[in-house]
Amino acid sequence: MSDRRTFIQKAFGLGAGLFAAPRVFAEPPKGSSSRSRSADAVPAFNMPVVTADIGDLPYTIEGNTKVFHLIAEVVKQQISPLKTIDAWGFNGSAPGPTIQVNQGDHVRVVFENRLPEPTSVHWHGFEDTIQNDGMPGISQDPVKPGGRFVYEFNIHQEGTYFYHSHMAMQEMAGMLGAFIMHPKEPYQPHCDKDFLIHLQEYAVLPNNTVPNTMNMEFNWLVFNGKAGPATTPLIVRLGDRVRIRFVNLGMDHHPMHLHGHTFYTTGTEGGRIPEAGWWPGNTVLVGVAQARDVEFVGNNPGDWMIHCHLPHHMMNQMSSNAGKMTRSASMPAGGDMNTGMGMLQGTPGAPLGEDYGPALGRGLGGVGNASDTATTNGPLSQKKAMDAMPGMQHDMGNMQMGQMAQDDIAKNANDVPNFPQDAYMEGPMMAMDEMVDRPENYGLRAGWSGFMQGMMTFVRVLPPDKYDEVIARMKQANRPSDPYSAILERA
Numbered sequence: 151m152s153d154r155r156t157f158i159q160k161a162f163g164l165g166a167g168l169f170a171a172p173r174v175f176a177e178p179p180k181g182s183s184s185r186s187r188s189a190d191a192v193p194a195f196n197m198p199v200v201t202a203d204i205g206d207l208p209y210t211i212e213g214n215t216k217v218f219h220l221i222a223e224v225v226k227q228q229i230s231p232l233k234t235i236d237a238w239g240f241n242g243s244a245p246g247p248t249i250q251v252n253q254g255d256h257v258r259v260v261f262e263n264r265l266p267e268p269t270s271v272h273w274h275g276f277e278d279t280i281q282n283d284g285m286p287g288i289s290q291d292p293v294k295p296g297g298r299f300v301y302e303f304n305i306h307q308e309g310t311y312f313y314h315s316h317m318a319m320q321e322m323a324g325m326l327g328a329f330i331m332h333p334k335e336p337y338q339p340h341c342d343k344d345f346l347i348h349l350q351e352y353a354v355l356p357n358n359t360v361p362n363t364m365n366m367e368f369n370w371l372v373f374n375g376k377a378g379p380a381t382t383p384l385i386v387r388l389g390d391r392v393r394i395r396f397v398n399l400g401m402d403h404h405p406m407h408l409h410g411h412t413f414y415t416t417g418t419e420g421g422r423i424p425e426a427g428w429w430p431g432n433t434v435l436v437g438v439a440q441a442r443d444v445e446f447v448g449n450n451p452g453d454w455m456i457h458c459h460l461p462h463h464m465m466n467q468m469s470s471n472a473g474k475m476t477r478s479a480s481m482p483a484g485g486d487m488n489t490g491m492g493m494l495q496g497t498p499g500a501p502l503g504e505d506y507g508p509a510l511g512r513g514l515g516g517v518g519n520a521s522d523t524a525t526t527n528g529p530l531s532q533k534k535a536m537d538a539m540p541g542m543q544h545d546m547g548n549m550q551m552g553q554m555a556q557d558d559i560a561k562n563a564n565d566v567p568n569f570p571q572d573a574y575m576e577g578p579m580m581a582m583d584e585m586v587d588r589p590e591n592y593g594l595r596a597g598w599s600g601f602m603q604g605m606m607t608f609v610r611v612l613p614p615d616k617y618d619e620v621i622a623r624m625k626q627a628n629r630p631s632d633p634y635s636a637i638l639e640r641a
């Protein structure tokens with residue numbers, strides 16, 4: 151550890167002039183109300199990390215040891231109101247619950263494998279003994295189904311760390327979680343809110359529940375196991391200083407973008423960055439196996455989006471929209487859902503055969519295949535579209551169908567190449583405000599959920615009266631093991 155730190159310090163020493171600027175938190179742009187409430191008055195302490203939609207792994211104390219029981223198991227993970235997948239996770243969720251400890255703690259993790267195959271738990275970034283590294287077949291025997299293994303750590307680091315299965319496909323099935331090591335000396339300035347967001351992607355075919363962990367074409371992009379609009383917003387009081395820890399244990403890289411604020415990157419998967427090395431931005435690229443901690447003062451009231459900026463990661467249930475489903479007036483006679491969406495099926499060995507349309511898992515399909523493009527655009531009639539998808543859930547409960555007015559579509563829309571793009575995928579017609587209703591969403595503009603998909607949620611920077619109202623509703627909900635409890639207890 152010391153070698154790396156020394157190197158960083160030396161590097162900063164050599165380039166000191168480059169790092170002279172970022173003192174912005176001491177002098178925020180918009181008057182005194184924009185200062186962190188706690189930067190002046192409140193002594194720094196380690197605010198517990200809130201992992202919305204996931205929560206924490208509880209522990210017991212035995213002597214001077216914190217003991218956690220971590221269970222690998224098959225879980226049903228509802229990633230969206232209309233989509234529940236069969237994932238592998240820990241203690242009931244994928245990702246697994248966040249483990250929070252303090253620098254200096256002695257920690258024991260009693261691990262139990264309830265999966266149908268061997269596994270183990272790797273402790274990512276830990277400077278610990280090889281016996282605790284969790285590498286199956288290298289540092290330990292794989293833990294067989296029904297088996298146990300005890301990991302034991304003396305925590306001397308600080309920062310955002312992870313645990314995950316080191317068997318790649320298990321990791322892609324959801325076997326990951328966060329491990330927070332709070333510093334002995336609290337970070338300065340104090341953060342009033344400290345959130346963690348896991349970034350993951352799944353490839354799950356329509357009408358399927360099992361992610362294809364080999365597929366590289368991901369169609370469900372999730373924050374803490376939820377796709378927008380089912381994600382839970384981050385609730386911030388105007389003037390709060392906020393930390394968000396992004397954790398990426400997936401297959402893609404994610405440029406995480408925040409609206410309305412400039413943040414500083416203050417930490418990586420290697421711990422805290424000295425202040426002179428913080429860098430400003432509104433987008434931070436979180437590469438695979440990396441953590442990026444960002445901090446900002448929520449000094450700009452509003453419901454601000456925070457999202458991955460990769461366009462395909464801002465969508466749910468993606469598939470090509472240039473194919474039969476949207477460009478023919480109706481389904482081929484006797485067709486099913488798969489045919490309608492151009493899914494891979496039909497004559498074996500003839501992937502460009504006439505019965506194939508554009509498919510999830512292959513290209514747009516138009517090249518050399520006249521049948522995909524010979525049909526004219528069908529009118530964008532909701533009834534026709536729904537009638538053309540007999541396998542889809544027409545009864546969508548509270549989904550707010552039918553709000554897209556005729557005026558929203560140009561009269562010549564069907565003559566325009568590339569139409570429909572987002573008119574078909576997003577908008578008020580796809581809103582489901584009531585289905586994703588929760589206290590954290592209180593007061594959002596009606597129909598908001600039709601414009602939020604994939605890796606997206608809000609940072610809601612609320613003036614005191616609105617903040618108090620949302621917090622009161624969250625308290626009233628009295629949810630068991632509420633991931634927000636650390637904030638609710640202190641509000």
Ligand SMILES: [Cu+2]
Pocket residue numbers: 402403404405458459460463605
């Ligand atoms: Cu992304």
